[in-house]
Amino acid sequence: MxxxxxxxxxxxxxxxxxxxxxxxxxxxxxxxxxxxxxxxxxxxxxxxxxxxxxxxxxxxxxxxxxxxxxxxxxxxxxxxxxxxxxxxxxxxxxxxxxxxxxxxxxxxxxxxxxxxxxxxxxxxxxxxxxxxxxxxxxxxxxxxxxxxxxxxxxxxxxxxxxxxxxxxxxxxxxxxxxxxxxxxxxxxxxxxxxxxxxETTPTSALAGSAMNGFDKGIETPYARDADPVSDATAVHGLRLLTDALPRVVGDDAGGTEASDPEAMDRAVVGSLLVQLDRKVSVVHAFGHGFARRYDIQQGAVHAAVVPHVLRYLFSKVDASRDLLATGLGIDPEGRSDEVAEAVVERVAEFRDALGAPARLRDLPETQREDLPAIAEFVVDDPPMARAPEGLDPTAEAIEAVLREAW
CATH class of the missing domain: 3.40.50.1970 (Rossmann fold)
Structure with missing residues (x-):
């Protein structure tokens, strides 16, 4: 702990x-x-x-x-x-x-x-x-x-x-x-x-916000303007959130209200740390793309898309996978070929432990026929300017990620 x-x-x-x-x-x-x-x-x-x-x-x-x-x-x-x-x-x-x-x-x-x-x-x-x-x-x-x-x-x-x-x-x-x-x-x-x-906030409201805050820590290390200071706060914040949030709002929370004060303390500090020098990037661009189309909670969109976005990034660039692994409690040493998939799996496990939506089709606002238009919004969204060095996102590639997340 x-x-x-x-x-x-x-x-x-x-x-x-x-x-x-x-x-x-x-x-x-x-x-x-x-x-x-x-x-x-x-x-x-x-x-x-x-x-x-x-x-x-x-x-x-x-x-x-x-x-x-x-x-x-x-x-x-x-x-x-x-x-x-x-x-x-x-x-x-x-x-x-x-x-x-x-x-x-x-x-x-x-x-x-x-x-x-x-x-x-x-x-x-x-x-x-x-x-x-x-x-x-x-x-x-x-x-x-x-x-x-x-x-x-x-x-x-x-x-x-x-x-x-x-x-x-x-x-x-x-x-x-x-x-x-x-x-x-x-x-x-x-x-x-x-x-x-x-602790006075209903657990459902805390859970709905958790992925939005968590993804600020996920995005900062791979942003093209990341630096050692932003990496440090993001990684330590992720370590705290990965450990604490499931105990506060997830499967281990054990009730409708927070029942683990020490976990709540770590979750609040973690949520502060991932905001310091944060660099919102590709995941937030996906969330903004849906907000252009629907009145929808950003955390729900993030939950559904983030494993697929990470898999897309890792297929194209390094995307600071070792730093993300460290923040998520994965030892990257000697796992260069496996660490990317381990990160994706750990993020999906974390999301599922929070009970957050796993598929875009589970969100009542979304329509499959809107995915091409949303992909165009995502590509043009300002946070995409922080995409990792070497990534050349296109609307076609983004639409493919959205269809995988559907």
Missing amino acids: LPVADDFEYEYRGCDIVYGRGCVDRLGAYLADRGLERALVVCGSNVGANDDLMEPIRDGLGDRLAGVFDGTTPDKRAESAFEVIDAMRDRDADALVGVGGGSSLDIARQASAFAADGRSLADLRTAARDGEVDSLAADRDPDDRPPVVVIPTTFAGADVSAGGSIEVLPADESPTGHPVSARGSAMPVADFADPELF
């Missing part, structure tokens, strides 16, 4: 990572130290109604709690971000605290970017129809953005990030027939990672 510290703090690209059981007790003191008086909590309705989760946050904020906006949804529409901005003004809040999974954290961050950008939703939609939506508030001083604190409660790995696209124009209003999104850079000032709060 890999040990982790009981608590620690670490500064990463301007974000203070605060880890430890009960660390949300320090929320109010943290805001006070930064001269922030009133914080609006941003979350979804299920999180807002979860008193076991919300009570420690309310207590931690104390008299700095300005109110709760619990209207975020998984589809991450721009309307939600503008509603958050209105709620901030109504409650005279000077900070945002995003709580929950990736959608809520993205809405909180992008509300900060929208607020600094200054354009109305109508203005942004007009720009989207004209094909002119670009980065929000790109020319603004970061200090003009309302500061955001994030409190993750799932393993999606969306907390230590400055991004998170928000849909500005739905597909049925878009000139291209596909949704148009906008995003700004709004790195959180702090990430409070409290394992006790993860």
Whole structure:
């Protein structure tokens, strides 16, 4: 069993990572130290109604709690971000605290970017129809953005990030027939990672997010711009997640709630590590390709495709197979001809232990006839620029991978 510290703090690209059981007790003191008086909590309705989760946050904020906006949804529409901005003004809040999974954290961050950008939703939609939506508030001083604190409660790995696209124009209003999104850079000032709060999240929600976070560790070592530092955090994060996640949300979890606090601690630390210097690449491009077509959970797509994507990569390039093997608990020494298949098998075993979808056809949103169009989306998706050196992906090759995963 890999040990982790009981608590620690670490500064990463301007974000203070605060880890430890009960660390949300320090929320109010943290805001006070930064001269922030009133914080609006941003979350979804299920999180807002979860008193076991919300009570420690309310207590931690104390008299700095300005109110709760619990209207975020998984589809991450721009309307939600503008509603958050209105709620901030109504409650005279000077900070945002995003709580929950990736959608809520993205809405909180992008509300900060929208607020600094200054354009109305109508203005942004007009720009989207004209094909002119670009980065929000790109020319603004970061200090003009309302500061955001994030409190993750799932393993999606969306907390230590400055991004998170928000849909500005739905597909049925878009000139291209596909949704148009906008995003700004709004790195959180702090990430409070409290394992006790993860334990209040239903196991089904944790399992649904697990493959998304896990695949950040899988992708970083083979990305063409990987380096020894990103390799180190990804590999150690994978070691923790491979050991801990099945005990928290998989076959070994033993119930509807997390029953192994030590495993939860390792899972939360692992989910933090795989985000540091992460290099999202081919697997995420596959997930984005499906998101262009359907309203679908990224983790479910990742679960179905990742063994097939890895087999495709290994058939063409090295793709850092020995590093991945080490992260997955496989000794690569003397197994140069076998290590690639061992990695693929271990990833599939891990996915199956989590009870995640194994085939694309198991996802109710997907249609086999859409695979050629999705392959075109995948090839053109920005993360494909990080594909391993020497890989020359084509739409035909991607479609073949999708058909294997079907």
